[in-house]
Amino acid sequence: MLILTRRPGESLYLGDNIKLKILSVQGKQIKIGLDVPEDMTVYREEVYLKIKEQNKQALETSQQDLLAAAALWQEIESRK
Amino acid sequence: MTRLGEREVSPEGIVYFPRGLIGLEDKREFALLSVKDNNSPFLLLQCVTDPGLGLLVADPYAFLKDYDVKLENPDRKTLKIENVKQLAILVTVTIPQNKPENTTLNLQGPIVINTQARIGLQVPQTDADYPTHYRPIDG
Numbered sequence: 001m002l003i004l005t006r007r008p009g010e011s012l013y014l015g016d017n018i019k020l021k022i023l024s025v026q027g028k029q030i031k032i033g034l035d036v037p038e039d040m041t042v043y044r045e046e047v048y049l050k051i052k053e054q055n056k057q058a059l060e061t062s063q064q065d066l067l068a069a070a071a072l073w074q075e076i077e078s079r080k
Numbered sequence: 081m082t083r084l085g086e087r088e089v090s091p092e093g094i095v096y097f098p099r100g101l102i103g104l105e106d107k108r109e110f111a112l113l114s115v116k117d118n119n120s121p122f123l124l125l126q127c128v129t130d131p132g133l134g135l136l137v138a139d140p141y142a143f144l145k146d147y148d149v150k151l152e153n154p155d156r157k158t159l160k161i162e163n164v165k166q167l168a169i170l171v172t173v174t175i176p177q178n179k180p181e182n183t184t185l186n187l188q189g190p191i192v193i194n195t196q197a198r199i200g201l202q203v204p205q206t207d208a209d210y211p212t213h214y215r216p217i218d219g
Contacts, residue, residue, distance in 0.1 A: 053180065055202075057174040068180035
């Protein structure tokens with residue numbers, strides 16, 4: 001991993017079209033400003049990893065459990 | 081072939097995901113299949129090019145009415161949205177093995193589909209405080 005030291009107000013460029021600016025440091029929080037191309041997605045790592053894991057689990061559901069959940073939902077709905 | 085056995089998918093039923101899904105970036109073409117019958121909110125998002133790959137998804141509005149998905153401008157562009165009526169929202173479903181009563185919905189990573197242009201995108205909701213394990217079935 002490349003490690004650089006920056007002060008608030010200083011920026012970095014990743015290639016030609018990504019600018020990353022350190023806006024402020026307050027205690028343990030760092031505020032970062034990003035200028036990225038419009039079609040580029042930026043994810044918070046913890047959110048990205050959680051969704052990735054949930055996608056994986058949605059893939060692994062067995063057909064039997066899937067039908068059981070659908071039946072269960074129908075049962076609950078019919079009681080309403 | 082699909083995870084639910086042999087199913088016929090017409091070309092009009094295929095949704096193109098220009099960025100794939102999170103963690104499945106190389107899978108681009110999916111079809112939505114009903115799991116049981118048309119009344120069920122559960123659907124299978126079946127990869128067209130990989131029969132073994134199908135994600136269980138659901139219509140979140142069958143379970144909660146006030147779910148609000150935010151789309152940024154780049155997402156709107158990717159989805160080619162002209163009208164919000166074109167949009168369908170789905171969320172992924174997790175069912176723990178042999179415990180269908182513990183089914184959860186991931187409200188943080190909705191899958192948004194432009195039903196007219198048949199373009200899909202998974203859009204992480206970073207600012208809203210939505211859970212990744214919302215339990216729609218109590219008991």
